[in-house]
Amino acid sequence: VQLQESGPALVKPSETLSLTCTVSGDSITSGSHYWTWIRQPAGKALEWIGRIHPSGSAHYNPSLESRGTVSIDTSKNQFSLNLGSVTAADTAVYYCARHTVRWFDSWGQGTLVTVSS
Amino acid sequence: DIQMTQSPSSLSASVGNRVTITCRASQDIRSYLNWYQQKPGKAPKLLIFGASSLQSGVPSRFSGSGSGTDFTLTISSLEPEDFASYYCQQSYTTPLTFGGGTKVDIK
Numbered sequence: 001v002q003l004q005e006s007g008p009a010l011v012k013p014s015e016t017l018s019l020t021c022t023v024s025g026d027s028i029t030s031g032s033h034y035w036t037w038i039r040q041p042a043g044k045a046l047e048w049i050g051r052i053h054p055s056g057s058a059h060y061n062p063s064l065e066s067r068g069t070v071s072i073d074t075s076k077n078q079f080s081l082n083l084g085s086v087t088a089a090d091t092a093v094y095y096c097a098r099h100t101v102r103w104f105d106s107w108g109q110g111t112l113v114t115v116s117s
Numbered sequence: 118d119i120q121m122t123q124s125p126s127s128l129s130a131s132v133g134n135r136v137t138i139t140c141r142a143s144q145d146i147r148s149y150l151n152w153y154q155q156k157p158g159k160a161p162k163l164l165i166f167g168a169s170s171l172q173s174g175v176p177s178r179f180s181g182s183g184s185g186t187d188f189t190l191t192i193s194s195l196e197p198e199d200f201a202s203y204y205c206q207q208s209y210t211t212p213l214t215f216g217g218g219t220k221v222d223i224k
Contacts (some may be wrong), residue, residue: 043217045204045215045217046153046161046215046218047215048211048212048213048215059211059212060212061211061212062118062212063118063212077193083144094118095161097161101166102149102151102166102167103151103163103167103206103208104153104161105163105166105172107161107162108161109159109160110159110160113220116132
């Protein structure tokens with residue numbers, strides 16, 4: 001299975017960060033996995049953002065204060081992240097990952113998103 | 118939220134050394150603990166899941182142990198490719214949380 005993040009590398013403060021993860025080698029509708037977003041500010045630890053199941057069930061990190069939404073597009077075998085009202089603190093490398101049972105077994109390569117005017 | 122505390126935050130070691138990294142959870146997480154390796158500029162890679170199960174393809178020099186609140190990742194004999202950062206992660210409950218990481222560098 002391979003995952004690939006895509007989206008703008010630069011987002012202005014107060015705007016919405018939008019990223020897409022394209023999955024190949026596995027069906028996003030298989031029902032066996034959650035599909036997850038994780039981020040990592042430069043030199044810092046990993047932070048779980050949220051996840052979605054093909055059933056539509058989604059869970060988010062409360063630290064995002066309800067700014068994040070994860071959605072799924074089964075026709076394109078993709079899932080997406082929208083993070084609103086961004087600030088410089090949202091600057092990070094964003095990873096998409098497959099959440100199998102209770103661990104992240106496949107990851108995208110990551111994409112750096114910078115929040116700056 | 119469950120806080121995950123790793124120690125040490127960094128260590129220096131030589132090839133062939135035995136290395137032990139610890140991870141402590143702020144509450145009982147049973148065996149829902151995973152370990153990842155991350156090299157600079159790369160995505161994390163799953164090493165150990167369920168506290169002690171080795172992911173397919175991971176060398177047997179890596180091992181994990183523990184349950185409840187205290188966990189350990191051990192590298193029995195450090196190889197040059199093992200110089201990296203290591204993160205623990207609890208999967209007991211959301212929000213899923215990671216430790217602060219341990220950087221292993223060359224002595």
